[in-house]
Amino acid sequence: MSNKTTRDEIIEAADDLFYRQGYEHTSFADIADVVKISRGNFYHHFKSKDVILDAVINKRLADRKAMLERWEIEGETPEDRIRSFIDILIVNGAKIKRYGCPIGTLTSELAKLNHAARGDANRLLMLFRTWLRRQFEALGRQADADLLAMHLLARSQGVATLSNAFQDEEFLRQEVEQMYGWLRLYAAGAAPE
Amino acid sequence: MSNKTTRDEIIEAADDLFYRQGYEHTSFADIADVVKISRGNFYHHFKSKDVILDAVINKRLADRKAMLERWEIEGETPEDRIRSFIDILIVNGAKIKRYGCPIGTLTSELAKLNHAARGDANRLLMLFRTWLRRQFEALGRQADADLLAMHLLARSQGVATLSNAFQDEEFLRQEVEQMYGWLRLYAAGAAPE
DNA sequence: GTCTATACGCGGATAGAC
DNA sequence: GTCTATCCGCGTATAGAC
Numbered sequence: 001m002s003n004k005t006t007r008d009e010i011i012e013a014a015d016d017l018f019y020r021q022g023y024e025h026t027s028f029a030d031i032a033d034v035v036k037i038s039r040g041n042f043y044h045h046f047k048s049k050d051v052i053l054d055a056v057i058n059k060r061l062a063d064r065k066a067m068l069e070r071w072e073i074e075g076e077t078p079e080d081r082i083r084s085f086i087d088i089l090i091v092n093g094a095k096i097k098r099y100g101c102p103i104g105t106l107t108s109e110l111a112k113l114n115h116a117a118r119g120d121a122n123r124l125l126m127l128f129r130t131w132l133r134r135q136f137e138a139l140g141r142q143a144d145a146d147l148l149a150m151h152l153l154a155r156s157q158g159v160a161t162l163s164n165a166f167q168d169e170e171f172l173r174q175e176v177e178q179m180y181g182w183l184r185l186y187a188a189g190a191a192p193e
Numbered sequence: 194m195s196n197k198t199t200r201d202e203i204i205e206a207a208d209d210l211f212y213r214q215g216y217e218h219t220s221f222a223d224i225a226d227v228v229k230i231s232r233g234n235f236y237h238h239f240k241s242k243d244v245i246l247d248a249v250i251n252k253r254l255a256d257r258k259a260m261l262e263r264w265e266i267e268g269e270t271p272e273d274r275i276r277s278f279i280d281i282l283i284v285n286g287a288k289i290k291r292y293g294c295p296i297g298t299l300t301s302e303l304a305k306l307n308h309a310a311r312g313d314a315n316r317l318l319m320l321f322r323t324w325l326r327r328q329f330e331a332l333g334r335q336a337d338a339d340l341l342a343m344h345l346l347a348r349s350q351g352v353a354t355l356s357n358a359f360q361d362e363e364f365l366r367q368e369v370e371q372m373y374g375w376l377r378l379y380a381a382g383a384a385p386e
Numbered sequence: 387g388t389c390t391a392t393a394c395g396c397g398g399a400t401a402g403a404c
Numbered sequence: 405g406t407c408t409a410t411c412c413g414c415g416t417a418t419a420g421a422c
């Protein structure tokens with residue numbers, strides 16, 4: 001279709017820089033360098049830095065929604081689909097090792113800044129939480145589907161944090177194997193409670 | 194003994210503010226307000242903000258070392274001691290819900306900033322990793338003690354991250370119960386591998 | 387040791403020409 | 405829609421008096 005608009009290029013560059021450097025630590029100058037526009041031109045597209053953050057969060061939401069819908073179609077069973085979720089740790093292993101989880105680190109940063117967009121960023125986590133909950137429900141775990149979703153989310157976050165801190169992609173792989181094993185128990189109906 | 198020196202007061206205030214607001218987001222003015230000194234006076238005690246960060250990290254290291262030694266003395270069995278570790282999630286539950294884990298969030302922030310003190314902050318995580326590893330060794334898990342230590346560390350980190358994001362202390366309690374159960378398997382020698 | 391005054395650069399934001 | 409020029413406040417840091 002049409003070429004990317006300048007606006008889209010700004011959002012893309014900001015998305016990447018916010019991930020790699022953090023939101024607060026990324027300046028307009030940083031973004032302008034990547035997009036190759038002047039700093040003044042910025043304000044034609046966004047009236048403040050906060051508005052760029054909003055756009056980045058919305059882009060991430062749209063990206064992740066599309067990804068989850070793909071998994072929904074491609075996965076034949078709920079177990080397959082939940083495995084797709086666990087797999088991102090492997091697929092994005094190198095980046096997670098360097099920069100952590102894009103969703104978890106943004107959430108944590110905005111929480112610490114007590115930023116107005118905090119709640120919006122949490123919708124990203126909530127998106128996965130809800131999607132995972134539905135998968136566990138489909139596995140017949142109506143009673144504790146949300147708890148299981150939270151449990152898996154928490155383990156992913158923890159693994160990402162430590163993999164990043166210790167620069168250890170191998171540890172991440174081992175934990176992923178354990179999560180597969182854990183999931184199999186539930187898929188086989190062999191899990192307790 | 195003697196009164197706290199101004200230097201100590203600065204470190205204490207910085208420790209608290211770095212935790213609640215993040216390192217980068219905390220200015221000298223913020224610290225000066227708490228300690229009630231002028232900004233200029235700062236540089237008599239520390240020649241730059243980075244040096245304050247070093248001092249804060251060293252204070253946290255000393256504090257945690259003392260805590261681990263206490264657990265070592267008070268806990269009668271390795272299981273007791275590991276339970277003490279899990280318990281901090283409960284003891285500090287309210288603060289974790291508001292600000293996350295003091296160690297994990299600092300580590301993540303410095304990683305994102307690619308800050309020179311990154312490695313120093315990681316020593317905090319490593320302190321717990323090594324201590325936990327020794328406890329699992331004492332439980333007879335020589336072969337995988339470090340993996341188990343990392344696993345427990347990761348789970349704590351993940352639980353802290355989600356409890357903070359969703360402002361949910363109840364979830365944290367439930368996960369702690371699960372960790373107790375998980376630990377019991379190893380203490381009873383009933384765990385696999 | 388603590389203060390006031392001040393330098394200096396950076397980051398976000400605005401005005402207005404082209 | 406993009407640019408240059410510029411403003412302004414904040415944050416780190418320094419100088420030097422008391």
